[in-house]
Amino acid sequence: MAGxxxxxxxxxxxxxxxxxxxxxxxxxxxxxxEGQLDLYDDRVELEVIIPAAEYSFASEHxxxxxxxxxxxxxxxxxxxxxxISPSGNRWTTEIYExxxxxxxxxxxxxxxxxxxxxxGEGARSFDxxxxxxxxxxxxxxxxxxxxxxxxxxIGSQSEVLGSVRNGNTVVKVRQGRSSEWTRFANAVRLxxxxxxxxxxxxxxxxxxxxxxxxxxxxxxxxSRKDLGPSIRSVAILISGFTVGHSATLIAASLWGWSLPSGxxxxxxxxxxxxxxxxxxxxIFPQRExxxxxxxxxxxxxGFAGFLSSTDAELSRNxxxxxxxxxxxxxxxxxxxxxxxxxxxxxxxxxxxxxxRVGLALVCAFLALxxxxxxxxxxxxxxxEATDAAIEALSQYLLVTAFIVILFxxxxxxxxxxxxxxxxxxxxxxxxxxx
Amino acid sequence: MLPPLVNMQDGCVSARTRFAALxxxxxxxxxxxxxxxxxxxLLIVAAGEYLLNREDEPARVQFALAAPDFGPADYQAHSxxxxxxxxxxxxRVARAPGEWLPRASLASALLADFRVTGRVESLEIARREYxxxxxxxxxxxxxxxxxxxxxxxxxxxxxxxSALVVFSRSAVPPTPIERSEAFAMHSDIAFYKADLAAAxxxxxxxxxxxxxxxxxxxxxxxxxxxxxxxxxxxxxxHASTSTSRTPLTLASIALQAGVIESSRGxxxxxxxxxxxxxxxxxGYWLTRLHLAEARLVAGEDVQAIAELESIVEQxxxxxxxxMLALIYRVKGQRAKSLEWSRRASAIWRQRVAEFxxxxxxxxxxxxxxFGDPNRALALAIQNRRARPYGEARILxxxxxxxxGQPEIALDELIAAxxxxxxxxxxxxxxxxxxxxxxxxxxxxxxxxQAISLNPEIFAxxxxxxxxxxx
Numbered sequence: 001m002a003g004x005x006x007x008x009x010x011x012x013x014x015x016x017x018x019x020x021x022x023x024x025x026x027x028x029x030x031x032x033x034e035g036q037l038d039l040y041d042d043r044v045e046l047e048v049i050i051p052a053a054e055y056s057f058a059s060e061h062x063x064x065x066x067x068x069x070x071x072x073x074x075x076x077x078x079x080x081x082x083x084i085s086p087s088g089n090r091w092t093t094e095i096y097e098x099x100x101x102x103x104x105x106x107x108x109x110x111x112x113x114x115x116x117x118x119x120g121e122g123a124r125s126f127d128x129x130x131x132x133x134x135x136x137x138x139x140x141x142x143x144x145x146x147x148x149x150x151x152x153x154i155g156s157q158s159e160v161l162g163s164v165r166n167g168n169t170v171v172k173v174r175q176g177r178s179s180e181w182t183r184f185a186n187a188v189r190l191x192x193x194x195x196x197x198x199x200x201x202x203x204x205x206x207x208x209x210x211x212x213x214x215x216x217x218x219x220x221x222x223s224r225k226d227l228g229p230s231i232r233s234v235a236i237l238i239s240g241f242t243v244g245h246s247a248t249l250i251a252a253s254l255w256g257w258s259l260p261s262g263x264x265x266x267x268x269x270x271x272x273x274x275x276x277x278x279x280x281x282x283i284f285p286q287r288e289x290x291x292x293x294x295x296x297x298x299x300x301x302g303f304a305g306f307l308s309s310t311d312a313e314l315s316r317n318x319x320x321x322x323x324x325x326x327x328x329x330x331x332x333x334x335x336x337x338x339x340x341x342x343x344x345x346x347x348x349x350x351x352x353x354x355x356r357v358g359l360a361l362v363c364a365f366l367a368l369x370x371x372x373x374x375x376x377x378x379x380x381x382x383x384e385a386t387d388a389a390i391e392a393l394s395q396y397l398l399v400t401a402f403i404v405i406l407f408x409x410x411x412x413x414x415x416x417x418x419x420x421x422x423x424x425x426x427x428x429x430x431x432x433x434x
Numbered sequence: 435m436l437p438p439l440v441n442m443q444d445g446c447v448s449a450r451t452r453f454a455a456l457x458x459x460x461x462x463x464x465x466x467x468x469x470x471x472x473x474x475x476l477l478i479v480a481a482g483e484y485l486l487n488r489e490d491e492p493a494r495v496q497f498a499l500a501a502p503d504f505g506p507a508d509y510q511a512h513s514x515x516x517x518x519x520x521x522x523x524x525x526r527v528a529r530a531p532g533e534w535l536p537r538a539s540l541a542s543a544l545l546a547d548f549r550v551t552g553r554v555e556s557l558e559i560a561r562r563e564y565x566x567x568x569x570x571x572x573x574x575x576x577x578x579x580x581x582x583x584x585x586x587x588x589x590x591x592x593x594x595x596s597a598l599v600v601f602s603r604s605a606v607p608p609t610p611i612e613r614s615e616a617f618a619m620h621s622d623i624a625f626y627k628a629d630l631a632a633a634x635x636x637x638x639x640x641x642x643x644x645x646x647x648x649x650x651x652x653x654x655x656x657x658x659x660x661x662x663x664x665x666x667x668x669x670x671x672h673a674s675t676s677t678s679r680t681p682l683t684l685a686s687i688a689l690q691a692g693v694i695e696s697s698r699g700x701x702x703x704x705x706x707x708x709x710x711x712x713x714x715x716x717g718y719w720l721t722r723l724h725l726a727e728a729r730l731v732a733g734e735d736v737q738a739i740a741e742l743e744s745i746v747e748q749x750x751x752x753x754x755x756x757m758l759a760l761i762y763r764v765k766g767q768r769a770k771s772l773e774w775s776r777r778a779s780a781i782w783r784q785r786v787a788e789f790x791x792x793x794x795x796x797x798x799x800x801x802x803x804f805g806d807p808n809r810a811l812a813l814a815i816q817n818r819r820a821r822p823y824g825e826a827r828i829l830x831x832x833x834x835x836x837x838g839q840p841e842i843a844l845d846e847l848i849a850a851x852x853x854x855x856x857x858x859x860x861x862x863x864x865x866x867x868x869x870x871x872x873x874x875x876x877x878x879x880x881x882x883q884a885i886s887l888n889p890e891i892f893a894x895x896x897x898x899x900x901x902x903x904x
Contacts, residue, residue, distance in 0.1 A: 030803070030897055032866075056766020063766060106894035136768075138807045139836040143869055160872035166807060168838055 031106055033133060033142035035081075036158060039149040039175060043116045044083060044091075044123055047147075050133055052100050052107040058136040063100050063107060073098045077111050080132035086125055089118040124152070124175040130164040141165040150320075151178020154185045180319060187320035191327020194306060195335070199390050200268055200370055201299055202335065205241065207275035207363040208292055209234050209340050210356050213347035216285040221356070224347040233288070234340045238332065240289040244296020245303060246325055252304035253321050261305045265374045268302050271295040273367035279360035303328065335398075342401035345408035366390065495664075495671040498679075499688060499714060505680025509717035512550060512682055519543045527563075534570035537563045538577040545584055550682065552719065552751065554785060557792075560584060578604070579612060582619050589791040591626055591820060594619060614644035618652060626821040628853040630656060647673040647683055654690060659824060661856030661887050663698050667691060685715030689724060696899060697857065699890030701731045719745055723753060723901060730898040735761060752778040752785075756800055757900050764897065775804035786813065791820050798829055807836040818846070824855025831863050840870035858888030 031051040038045040052063035061072040074095040083091040098111035117123050133140050142165075145158040152175050153159070162171035195201055213230040214221040225233070251257055275295070277283055284291050307324055346352045373383055506512040523540035530536055544560035547553060564584050567576055582597035601608070601616055608616070621636035633656055641649045650673035657666035674687050692707030705728035711721045722745055729738040739761060745754045755778035762771035782800045785793040794817040801810035814830040827850035834843035844867040850860055861884035868877035884891045 053764040053766055057763045057768050057771060060766075060768050105892065106897070137763075138805060138810070139802045139832070141836070141870070158874065160869065160874065163838070163870050165836060165838060 030139060032140055033130075035128070035130065035142055035144045036147040037128075037145065037161070037173070038147050039124060039152065041151070041178070042123055043114055044126065046081070046113040046115060046128075048077060048081060048109070048111050048113060048132070050109045050142075052109055054133045054137055054140055055109045058133040063109065065100050069100075070098050073100075073109055073111070077109075077113060077132065081113060081128075081130050083115045083117075083126040083128055085117055085121050086127070087121065089121065091115040091117050091126065124173075124178065126173055128164075128171045128173060129169060130171070131169050134164055134166050134169060138166055144171045146173070146175075148186075149175060149178075150186050151180075151183050152176065154182055155189060183317075184319050184323040187323025188327035188330070190307075190310065191324040191329075192331040193327070194303070194324075195328050195331040198302075198306075199366075199387070199394060200272060201302075201332075202394065203363050203366050204268070204272045204275055204295065204299065205238070205332065205336060206339060207272055207279050207360060208237055208241070208288065209336065209343065210279040210359055211282075211288070212237060212340065213344050213352075214356075216282055219282070221282065221353075224352070227344060230344045230347070231340070234336065236289045237292045238336055240292035241296040241299070242329055242332070244293040244298075245300030245328070246296075248297045248300030249303045249307070249325055250321060252301055253307060254318070257301075257304075261302075262374065264298060264301045264305060266371060267298045268295075269367050269370035269374060271298060272363055273371065276360045276364035276367060279356060279363070338398065338401050338405070342404040342408075345404050348408075362393075495667045497671045497687070497691070498675045499684045499710060502681045502684055502714070503679040505682060507681055508715060509550075509719070512715075516543065516547045516550065520547060532570065534567045534576060537570065538567045538580055541567060541584065542577075542580050545580075545587060549587065550718075552749070554788065557588065558788060561588075576600075579608075579615060579619075582616075586619060586622055587792070588789050589626075589794075589821060591623055591791075594623055598623075610643045614640040614646075614649070617643065618649060621652060621656075625656065625659075626823050628823040628827075628850075628855070630660065630854040645676065647676040647678055647687070650676055651687065651690065654694070658694050658697060659857070660854050663694050666694050670694075681715040682718070685711040685718060685721060688714060689721055692724060692728075693901075697888060699858075699888040699893075699896070701728065701890065701895070701899075704728060705732065719749065719751065723751075723757070726754075726757065727899060727901050730757070730761060731895045733895070735765070750777070750781060752781040752800070753796070753901070755781070756804070759804055760898070760900055775800075779805055790816065794820075795826065795829055798833060802829075802833050802836055807833065811837050822849075824850040824853055824857070824860065827855075828857070828860050828863055831867065835863070835867055835870065840867040843867045844871065856887065858884040858891040860884075861887065862891055 031054070033051065033054070034049040036047040038047070055061070055073070055076070056063045059072070059076045061076060062069045063073075077095050077098060078093045082093055085091065092115065094114045094116075096112040096114060098109065100107050101110050102108070115126075117126070128144060130142050130144070132142070134142060141163045143163050144161045146153065146161050147158045148156045161173055164171060211221055212233040213224050215225055216222070224230070248257075274283065275291070278288075278291075303324070307321075343352075343355075346355050369378075369386060372378060506515050520540070520543050523536065523543045526536035527540050541560045541563035544556040544563065548556040548560065561584070564577075564581055568581070571577070578597045578601035582594045582601065585591070585593035585597055598616055598619060601612075617636045617640035621633045621640065624630070624632035624636055634653075637649060637653055637656070641653075650669045654666040654669035654673065657663075657669060670687050670691050674684060688707045688711035692704040692711065695701075695707060696704035705725070708721060708724045708728050711718070712725060715721070722741060726738045726741040726745070729735075729741065739758065742754045742758050742761075745751055746758070755774045759771045759773075759775035759778060762768075762774065778800060782793065782797040786797045794813045798810045798813035798817060801807070801813060811830075811833040814826070814833040818826040818830045820826075827846040831843035831846040831850075834840070834846065844864065847860060847864045847867065851864075861880045865877040865880035865884060868874070868880060881892070888896075890896050
């Protein structure tokens with residue numbers, strides 16, 4: 001047993017060093033590549049993201065945004081990534097927007113590749129061949145995802161199609177026939193998404209409906225209307241706006257009217273300013289429906305511009321065009337019904353004038369901000385920060401609107417109960433004497 | 435006029451009457467009431483949120499790293515001491531070549547040398563000497579505990595278990611320290627077998643017999659493996675106040691504390707610990723490797739490369755070569771990256787040939803990142819078979835992913851998690867496997883879990899963490 005005592009202290013002390021050392025160099029975290037496919041009738045677009053370090057290592061090209069480096073990157077992408085038809089024919093490749101960018105992480109090479117099938121072949125069945133980086137870096141893989149397929153998949157939630165890595169560099173894509181119904185549903189979704197993300201359109205609508213529950217008397221906004229007339233006013237306003245933007249959207253899309261997007265966007269932001277000023281002090285009282293229709297014509301040009309920039313085919317197809325417009329209307333109605341209900345309830349309180357003035361000022365500020373940005377171009381950081389703030393604010397406003405509606409319903413159904421508490425009824429939530 | 439405060443009819447002040455008085459004083463249409471109410475609501479919500487979300491401050495951990503009790507002051511001095519010990523033991527063996535006791539002493543010295551210097555030749559000779567000890571000493575005599583120790587150092591779990599069985603049959607009753615060490619080794623075996631509860635239990639038994647820094651450090655490793663980083667640091671702090679406070683022990687405690695901080699993404703704190711380790715025991719190559727890594731994470735590439743090249747100049751350490759290959763890969767310098775990875779590859783292959791259990795995991799990681807994924811898979815399978823604990827499963831999962839088998843990889847990771855293993859790399863690998871399987875929602879959940887353990891896990895600089903990711 002004597003031997004066991006030899007170096008016992010040393011073992012007790014140092015065993016853990018080995019234990020520690022054994023824990024080294026395992027589970028190393030490495031970035032991988034990604035490919036997002038968008039399928040159209042006549043082509044496939046592939047957005048690629050490759051970690052810049054791996055790209056440089058594999059290609060031995062610099063990862064920089066000067067013209068020569070970008071040219072090298074484009075050549076690398078077109079040589080290493082391509083599509084082949086089931087018949088074995090190679091598709092044509094065009095690279096767009098190859099850039100080295102850092103999006104909250106390491107620098108990536110991002111590029112958009114437009115791939116077109118040979119004449120007479122469809123764009124829904126192909127083999128994606130991806131050799132970029134995976135051949136040179138053993139543990140590297142590229143995840144291949146289908147992001148959108150207008151005729152085959154509703155929405156733009158990416159679905160994993162497969163992955164490529166060293167030894168397996170092909171992903172087979174067989175999407176089958178496309179469907180008109182799916183195409184229509186995607187267009188509806190696109191329209192609804194565009195309204196949700198198009199904060200300028202929402203700001204215009206908000207500014208416009210702020211005065212809907214109010215009566216114009218003696219040159220200013222006075223006492224409120226009853227519920228029925230308020231809703232009628234809102235319905236007329238939204239219908240006017242819808243008629244206006246639908247007319248220009250359909251006309252511009254089908255007959256190819258085009259105005260430069262810059263001036264159109266500026267007029268859209270100015271329309272918000274006018275509507276906000278009108279909510280502060282009447283400018284065109286009792287002619288709101290006319291104004292909504294007139295400004296709707298300009299907003300329609302904006303929608304048409306967006307649609308054609310997304311995909312020209314969509315704007316030329318009457319089914320998708322109607323779907324897009326329907327999506328806009330549905331989302332508009334959904335938001336308006338919540339906001340207007342809340343406004344009508346708030347209009348029965350004493351502090352509605354504060355709400356109206358506050359929201360009108362916010363809309364006016366945003367209108368000025370967007371006008372300046374669209375005219376002279378404000379710093380991107382400022383624009384991004386403002387957009388984020390507006391998005392957060394709009395979410396809060398929507399939640400507040402829901403709370404107001406619930407509160408309003410509750411207070412009306414439980415008036416007797418509330419009536420016991422004078423302070424509560426004084427707070428402004430009593431039923432308005434008829 | 436103020437309304438009367440006393441109701442004349444019943445002679446008492448009603449709440450309603452008092453409220454009316456207050457209302458009168460403030461004015462019936464106070465413009466401040468609304469905003470005040472909103473402000474009060476906001477304050478209540480904020481206070482509620484604070485109370486719900488506040489986390490108990492972790493108890494401040496007190497390390498006692500100053501003034502070591504004894505032992506060589508730096509790596510150079512320690513190497514000299516080991517050299518002297520080895521010479522003495524060799525002389526004893528030369529005088530009595532047929533006796534097992536001097537050989538056991540020599541083998542133990544060689545193992546100690548390997549552990550501090552990383553010299554594989556010492557390990558090779560130690561193996562030969564232990565083999566001779568076994569042939570010379572009749573069972574259960576000999577040095578079963580030392581043999582178990584050697585087996586664990588080379589990750590030979592089966593041999594360690596057999597040696598501990600022999601130890602349990604010792605004719606001479608073992609001392610409490612020896613029994614404590616045996617329990618600690620049983621704990622190590624349980625740890626490698628992914629039985630973390632048994633590992634904790636055995637350590638508690640060991641601690642009951644003879645508490646020492648080795649026990650506390652093992653407890654720290656166990657707690658780190660289950661993601662309990664604060665608890666692990668507390669254990670290390672206990673270790674720093676325990677017995678055998680040599681400069682090397684204290685530096686190693688600091689090093690381990692740095693690894694824990696690195697595991698949860700506190701890279702600046704990790705670096706502080708590595709610098710403390712270097713101050714406590716200057717020149718230690720393992721500390722220098724970690725310091726180089728900390729510099730890489732901080733973006734100090736030039737200094738890190740210089741440090742790593744200097745380490746390689748002193749001794750051809752493949753870990754340093756891998757790190758150099760990684761740096762040059764990240765810098766996009768293919769030729770230099772390949773040059774270092776090829777040099778490392780040759781050494782790893784040689785080491786795996788000599789000690790497959792001890793170096794299989796390292797070689798697998800090297801092959802996975804720089805070499806052949808198929809070979810990495812074979813090595814990782816072998817490693818997981820020998821030691822099915824969390825880290826081996828994560829490594830295997832990564833090699834399975836690289837070989838296009840994410841489904842089996844996910845099974846491995848689920849098994850690791852079921853064993854109690856928790857690390858950001860575990861969840862990052864789960865996210866990756868889930869992505870590949872198209873389970874994107876699950877992948878998002880796993881990414882969140884990884885970030886909750888290490889907020890930096892997906893940051894660009896984390897890829898430079900080659901050593902201390904846990």
